[in-house]
Amino acid sequence: MTDSSAGGFRDGEPVERDSDESESRRPLPADLARRFFDACPVSAVLIDATGEIVHATDRAAETLGLAHEDLVGRPYDPSEWGLYYDDGTPVPVDDHPVTRVFETGEPVVGFEHWIERTDGGERWFSSNAAPLFDEDGTVEYVAIAFEDVTALKRGEKRLTSDHVRLLEFRADESAVPPSLRVEDEPTWIDIDSVVSLPDGTTVQYMGTADLTASDFVTATEEVPHYLDARLLSSVDGYNRIEAHSESETVAHVFSALGGRPREIVIASDEVRFRGELPGDVDHRQAGDEIRRFHPDAELVAETLVYSPQLLSDIVADALTDRQLAALDAAYFSGYFATPRTSTGDELADRFGVTRQTFNQHLRKAEQTVFQHLFEKSGAEGH
Known part of the structure; x- marks a missing residue:
């Protein structure tokens, strides 16, 4: 039971605080609202009746891909922000949450849309907008919080999409260095994985039975964007290498779009890049990116196949980017093989961290994989 002098409820009835205690309570600082807004760990902006963004949290600027000083003071012109519905249809200006709140004085909650950021990336947001009224009851500001x-x-799209899109692009023979060009039988190079490293470089794991181990390493090192390459294994004429690239590659295009590269086929007059994308990803996105490397590249084949990957998708979502990269690199570099073709020190060096730090990422990744494999519904073990 609550004492009446403390305020609260007693027997289900509200109890007023003692007046002396209420008067003795410390008044809230006048600048508390602004301090709270500045410290707020969510994306939020405040727009005045003239349409100017008068305040924004640091998180909002980061989420929108803008510098804080470029966001605050910027006019909110609905026609410039490019809001889109799920199907890609532009959201009419009159339906923008800010426009609706200024016109109706009613809050808008849970408005889902996507925007194209200034850096070209597409991001999905769930936005909530609410009015702030002046003394006359007119909407003076609109506060927007978005996530x-x-x-x-x-994740929703992956869980509802059980198909992958197999793509094949063709470019001319100039897409590979002279050492990889052939005159008769084509050369097939399998792409096992592409791993992004913390410093912005990538590591690519590849294999072939059509080149000797030394020729494979030498030819790869002649490709301008590769920094180095090393032989991982040579078994029954099949050679696997690890190639370190200072920049993105064609193979990385598929990985960046949520898919994976599969192989490169080098013929006498052309080069074919094959890979897969999630079934709900438009092939044109891959084509646009590949043509950054090879302007003449064209799509020559596309097949949609049934390929459910529920477990791998769940695990990938549960891992951090660093954990997934560590596990990916360890597996494809032969760290788990017997005998090992890569050591913990070599992998840690690739990631620019100590072996202890790399092992921590790897152990956490392994624990997450095993948890989802052995625990019911991926629940935490007890």
Whole structure:
């Protein structure tokens, strides 16, 4: 039971605080609202009746891909922000949450849309907008809080999409260095994985039975964007290498779009790049990116095949980017093989961390994989 002098409820009835205690309570600082807004760990902006963004949290600027000083003071012109519905249809200006709140004085909650950021990236948001009234009851400001739900939306699409899109692009023979060009039988190079490293470089794991081990390493090192390459294994004429690239590659295009590269086929007059994308990803996105490397590249084959990957998708979503990269690199570099073709020190060096730090990422990744494999519904073990 609550004492009446403390305020609260007693026997289900409200009890007023003692007046002396209420008067002795410390008044809230006048600048508390602004301090709270500045410290708020969510994406939020404040727009005045003239349409100017008068305040924004640091998180909002980061989420929108803008510098804080470029966001605050910027006019909110609905026609410039490019809001889109799920199907890609532009959201009419009259339906923008800010426009609706200024016109109706009613809050808008849970409005989902995606925007194209200034850096070209597409992000999904769930936005909530509410009015702030002046003394006359006129909407003076609109406060907007929004959350980046891109990962959730992608997860939803993966869970509802049980197909992958197999793509094949063709470019001319100049897409590979002279040492890889052939005159008769084509050369097939399998792409096992592409791993992004913390410093912005990538590591690519590849294999072939059509080149000797030394020729494979030498030819790869002649490709301008590769920094180095090393032989991982040579078994029954099949050679696997690890190639370190200072920049993105064609193979990385598929990985960046949520898919994976499969192989490169080098013929006498052309080069074919094959890979797969999630079934809900438009092939034109891959084509646009590949043509950054090879302007003449064209799509020559596309097949949609049934390929459910529920467990791998769940595990990938549960891992951090660093954990997934560590596990990916360890597996494809032969760290788990017997005998090992890569050591913990070599992998740690690739990631620019100590062996202890790399092992921590790897152990956490392994624990997550085993948890989802052995625990019911991926629940935490007890």
